Amino acid sequence: MTDEIDHDLPAFSRSEALTLGIELELQIVGGQDYNLIGAAPDLLREMAGREHPGDVKPEITDSMIELSTDICRDYQDALTQLRGIRDQLVHQADRLGILLSGGGTHPFQRWERQAIFDAPRFQLLSQLYGYLAKQFTIFGQHVHIGCACPDRALWLLHAFSRYIPHLIALSAASPFVQGTDTGFQSARLNSVFAFPLSGRAPFVLSWDDFNAYYRKMIATGVVKSMKDFYWDIRPKPEFGTIELRVMDTPRTVERAAQIAAYAQALARYLLEEKPSQPQEDDYLVYTFNRFQACRFGYAGTLVVPGSAEQRNIGDDIIRTMAAIEMHAYDLGATEALNLLRTEVLQLRNGARELRDSFARENQFEEVVRQSSELWAGRTDPQ
């Protein structure tokens, strides 16, 4: 985790196909002014030695904390683990008089106030990216999907690219940035796009070719390790997974588990039914589709790759859900799929809830307070 260069890509670990891992970056909010507060060291100190599943780690700024599950078999497993970690975190936060919240951005924070967490990698990032590193006070959900072999991982990675807008629309929860309504449903992704190595992975389908690409990039001196790639989906050789990284942290752990279950069922569908063969030209419409999802959510337009067919993103999700229904059933994710389907049909996601909350209360502090109550599982979404 220092500035040493990884000249060789780590070997792709074996992992059981279609297992799940979920990481959530959380906002730490002060109980006094509802702004972000640098309490990660306090929270980590109080979490040390407590019983809970998964893991809790520091993140780039000390007003952010990352929780992760252990390897999960299915939706129920993920849900149970997430609730377990959430409950312990909320309990410790209550003791410290601070609040935790989901959502992709803090609605009214001033990023220039955030102190960079004092760890070498983060210091390095902040030296390299300057204010961009601080603008990185955004909060995302990452879902790992286990792959049996690296070539299948790359195949799945590119097959998944067509569905990236789904994941964005389902998880979008960052309409407000620094006290203004951005008009976007996921404004968080706009911050990610500012980084030079964000976007899509190169179109290679074999691990040897990927290795060759990696070595060439290392030789340019632009990157030092896999961590420098901020792609929407990237392989994680150490875990033997592909990592989906476009989601905002949802406002509840339940929603986070549902989205992970959707991705898992979708992966099984892609791998077993092979509805299409990924190709470079799929990416012609990729950034257009992704922008539509960030800006308009379910109401956005999606151009189906390889055709000129335009679809409503919400409709496309409902159609996909019908196609993957049996896979969801086999994986024990029917409940997750049904809950998500209801949300899509009602055009509800985190961004919509946050906008409703602000329209009701007309005060960002109260929006943050309601988000933190929702995250703690003490209220239901309205």
Added chain:
Amino acid sequence: MLPIDEPFAFFLPVWPLQLSPPLWIALAVVSAALAGEWVRRYLGLPRITAYPVIGMLVSAVAGDRLVAEHDEWLRWGLNVALGILLFELGSRVDLRWLRHNRWLLVTSVGESLAAFAAIFTLSRYLGLASETAALLAAIGMSTSPAVIMRVVTESNAQGQVSTRLLVLTALNTIYSVVTLHLAMGVLHQRYSGDWILAIAHPLYLLGAGLIFGKLLAMTVDRLRRWLTLHDEYASIILLSLVLMTIGLIEALRLPVTLCMLFAGIVLRNGERRAWVFPEHFGSVGGVLVVLLFLVAGIQVKLEHLLTGGTLALVLIGARSLAKLGGVLLFARPAGISWRQGLLLGAALSPAAGPVMVAASDLGQFYPQLQGTLMPVAMSAAAIMELAGPVIVALCLKWSGERRD
């Protein structure tokens, strides 16, 4: 020829100029404010460190004539300044936090009791009568809300040490005022032999204080339903409301400290909605705060320091150690590190404003205390007035919570 003391024309002033005392007070305020900026820029100390120093200089040059002559409206200004500060402090107390973290409440009771015990024992040992010792100990329980509020606000500190500092200060101020009035009830019984009076007095103060706090909180709460309190103009309404309340509180001879603290707490915890103290309102109080610390400096009498100084120093040391011990004892179960506990305990040491107010009130009630209690309380307050802000500022700096 015109006589020498007649002006040349009717519209010219008489020579020498007749300068009104408020002009001198204003001059003192300007010097204090400038000194505050200087201290902040060149020494990195909180602004309020300079105000009492200027006050002491003023009183050395002009005596306390300025304060004595304008006692009435100065006291008003001070009460308003203190009232706003305590209102804000109260609104920082989240009762839900105390429910979730009972060890915080235990810490609060612990450090206050320790401070009371330390001062009571020591003053008894030094030969004070037990009533006087109890009064002194009750006064010593409280941490100066004015110093804490100003230094925390000025350094824009946020974190476990600063937030707990505010909460513990609010709580120990409440304990202190309550204990003080209970002790006064005891004194009443001793001095006039009337039991009903002795019981009714503290009950009246506490009960009416709560009612007043509730009333003010309810009014402000209604107000914010149709006004944006963060608006500058809403602050004017808020300020006049506070002025009105203080007027009423005074008329009913209730303690401003308690009423305003209760009002803040009720407002913050009365409903679930997020409550953030309006920024403009705080800055309105800022001018009055200069006056508050300036006058505190003016009231320091050198002869008090000479007669009560040594005893005061011993008491301050014992009290600070007791508070530190109380906090450290429960630091880990309450969820802070040893280091944070150490800094929090040390930051609780300032004692000032209310001590003086209480001591002078008591002095009026019981002239026989003038000789014993007054010098010790006053010089302890004076020493902490000067050292307090520096200690708090250092503690916040070392805790890494300063963001200025």
